[in-house]
Amino acid sequence: MRRSMLFIPGNTPNLLMNGDILGADAVILDLEDAVSPAEKDSARILVRNILKNLRYQGCEIIVRINPVDTDFWQKDLDEIIPLKPDLIMPPKSSSGDYVRTVSDYIGKLEEKCGFEKNTVKLIPLIETALGVENAYDIASACDRVAAIFLGAEDLTADLRCVRTKESREILYARQRLVTAARAAEVDVYDTPFTDVDDLEGLVKDAETAKSMGFTGKASISPRHVDGINTVFSPTEKEIAYAHEVMETIERAKKEGKGVVALRGKMIDAPIVNRAKRVLEMEKAIFGGED
């Protein structure tokens, strides 16, 4: 389960030491935009040492490396891959080839470390006009891709439009990414809401993303994590309905019935799948018996 992904700059030791207590389902340890060129080395060493010495509990680790057109990305991977992060986030992902370049390099490092193939997954960050147009190509680039992620700040600069709180300017990109991800059967994450103090605006923005089909949302502030988690968690009503669906299916099976209805509505495969997803999330959030 990955509802929230929290960016933590790779040059902030206090936050890095506490990355797993901030409530996020995943943390993105950032070696790219948050770190100035002069600090790239020290941030890489710091993130490496954090991964080496700290066992983050109950939260996935994503490392955002530097773009492929810089001198840093391979050094980033050389240091980070041996420590087995859950995912690598290549920024400015523009095509399937771009993603495969990163994937192939990771593959070599995995082999060197004696890891099983595709141990470390990819979550390409799509933040250019070309990337949006190639979203499906990126999402289906290789087996290593587990999700794609929309970055609206760089994208709107590339689109030459103003980034607004209403986010009308990224409507197409959001829809395009959700469609591409679902077609490629991977997860899809929404761009952070950048006004740290506007918690109401955050919830509204997260609700919009959820309604469009996003799996979750990234955040640049720990203050946004709880709001995102709440929006992307199933409601009590949804959980109760999911239980009802599964109980109805079970009952029908026992009674040998083929087609079943709940409250006058036929329960078909999509409804069952949705109910299963809701119950999986319920278990992940609240715990429960296997």
Place this chain on the structure above:
Amino acid sequence: MSKLVENIGEAIRKTGLKDGMTISFHHHMRNGDHVLNMVLEEVAKQGIKDITVNASSIFDVHEPIIDHIKNGVVTGIECNYMGSKVGHAICEGIMEKPVIFRTHGGRPSDMEKGTSHIDVAFIAAPTSDDMGNCTGKIGKSACGSIGYAFADAMNADKVVIVTDNLVPYPLTGASIPEVYADYVVAVDEIGDPKGIVSGTTKITRDPVGLRMAEYAARVIDASGLLKEGVSLQTGAGGATLAAAKFIKEIMLERGIVGSFGMGGITAYMVDMLEAGCFRSLIDVQCFDLDAVRSLRDDPRHMEVSATQYAGVSGKSAAVDSLDVVLLGATQVDVNFNVNVHTDSNGYIMGGSGGHSDTAAGSKLCIIIAPLTRARLPLVVDRALTISTPGKDVDVVVTQRGIAVNTRYGKNKELKEKLIAAHLPVCEIEDLKKKAEELSGVPASLPLSDRVVAKVLYRDGTEIDTIKAVK
């Protein structure tokens, strides 16, 4: 008749202050105080030596006292808190006699019991008339409550009121009445308003602090104490204040009205009073301008003496009716003893203040502190200085786990309640292990055998000593 004298020098002469005597001060002017320095300068000028200074707190602004110690003017200090500048000098061994640390409740009680004798009290008063009716609620140096000074006024042989806002007799609504005052001195400034109270106390934005604050609020909620009539004290800084924000949200959501908020009062406690979370505030000290305003204008906001706040010499004190207190710590040991006196290098940088008074009086004492600070672990085998004994501490909240003190045969039920509330409960030894995994085990400090300070518990018994740093 008028008690007005020309200046501090004349007041000192009239009180008959002599070598070997004890003079006292309160700390409501905090780091903006001018009075302690002005008085000591005059004492030195008059050639008086061997003076013991009994001040409820010594701040960095009182740094000139270091030279008075070196010159033999001051040979003893008794206080409840000491800032790091003077604390550093004390730990380097500049004074022969050990500093006596008391608690905010122990200090007035020792005066009342006669174990701590004050020859002359100098009381900074933001407003006074010429007979010594005085208050901290109004005036250009308004500090709000002057609760720590009541015992000095009542128990000292001679009392000098020092004000920078002399008003015509009688000042109505005075906090300390004229019956205790011997002399009144008007000066230009008793303090720098910038150092006396802060503008508005801000809640931390540090995500780690906020996480601990949220845990603390959930601990209180799970304990079952967060109900109609609850009483609460929080500190003024960091995570303890942030916890108040979470508690306020729960209280408003459930319509809980508490009996009182207490402390060092901050804008946030005032906000909770005004939002209907409490019926009253019990105020021994104001931390910011909103607290001063509220104390002056709102009859539900009550000024109390340190004895009423936390003393052990009265028939009861407000801390005895306190449900929950949230406190900080620089170190906690595996027996839940808390250090708020010394820093990681062994130097004095604080003091008990009301820490051990409220810990002892409250039903639930929660310590909130990050697991590591500046690469040092919070939890250690033995606190460098025991400020508050472990028997008075119930829960230690860190960002990586919550330890419940079930030693001394208590809190077993509380621990179960916290586990049931899905809080990350662990043993104090686990916290120590986790902290050491992050920061390693610090090397032992090079301390000498020479005692530079004694720490007295609220009942006057010595619970620890502080050694000189080599």
